[in-house]
Amino acid sequence: MVSGPDARNGLSRFEEELQQHAESLVTAIKSGNLAEAMDLIHLLHEFRHKTFFTEVGHLTRGLHEAIKAFSAEMGGALEGGQESIPSDVDAAERLNYVIDLSEKTAHETMDRVDNALSLVDQLDAQSARFKDLLSLVGQLEAEHEGLRGVYDRTCALKEESEKTIDSLRTQLTDIVVSQSYQDISGQLIRRVITLVSNVETHLISLMDMAAKVQRLSGISTDTEKSGQSGKSDPIQAEGPQIRKESADIVSGQDEVDDLLSSLGF
């Protein structure tokens, strides 16, 4: 994220500054100029303050970008499916979409199981009719030598098939019960939605606060301007792009690779 290189610059600047002022401080003390020494100590103190403050700002922004990126990736993963979700939605909405989608799929699965169960009921009814026919064979068996044993064997087969129907019914019921994953995962996702929303809200207020303190304490006016602010605006990290139709945004990895190779990479 954006905080990486900037943060390193901030820290190395801090070290340079520290060394310079430390030397001046030693010189001032050696020459007995205590007033100048005190000024330098004050300067160092203030500089340390500014540096750490900027660091926290960078970390906050980095975290914020991470959450935005997470939200965009969630969307990207889903857009591969048949239905794509509107691209300008936030993390919470995307997660809600996951809940809705899994709910819909769970119901579709259960619709099919319901259909299958009614087919099983038909099998049961057919088995009952088969029983009637079978008793007819039982009666005929006495009259025809060639039919001997057929009744018993057919009865055994019929019982076997009834057991199969029973276990089929159990399997289908288990499929219905296993759809409860949708409820469990939905509850967990709802918790994550609350977490992400809270973290994002707090981050935004932290960034607001940081900006205000920066303005009030006059931090960054010279360091930021000389260092980075002029050029950093157009390339400031925004996380993965959601609005892909815009001309200044690449449409995919291929376009990124093309762009980079055109730049000699």
Next chain:
Amino acid sequence: MRKDIKILVVDDFSTMRRIIKNLLRDLGLTNVEEADDGQTALPILKRGDIEFLITDWNMPGMTGIELLKAVREDPALAQIPVLMVTAEAKKEQIIAAAQAGVNGYVVKPFTAAVLKEKIDKIFERLG
């Protein structure tokens, strides 16, 4: 157990309501109504014809434990058997539900056999 007993299933996830309804149907119990949280369940209960309540715990609006307490506090409803079917699995929660007067407690995810067993047990005790 009478097969025409009127049952109210309360869960904010329609998937879970349907699963429970399917399992009840397997037990021959088909007189089932649904509600998606305590707030929508209470008016249905107050109508007076619900004889058995199956409820989730974690729901927006009014939770299952609040619903259970409301049912036990209302003299007209206090006798309705209540089965809690929930992912809440902390001991103190189960104790709290028991103290509030729950008749059975099934932790999600559950099997068909477990749910059926708990329902049978409740009706056995009621006689």
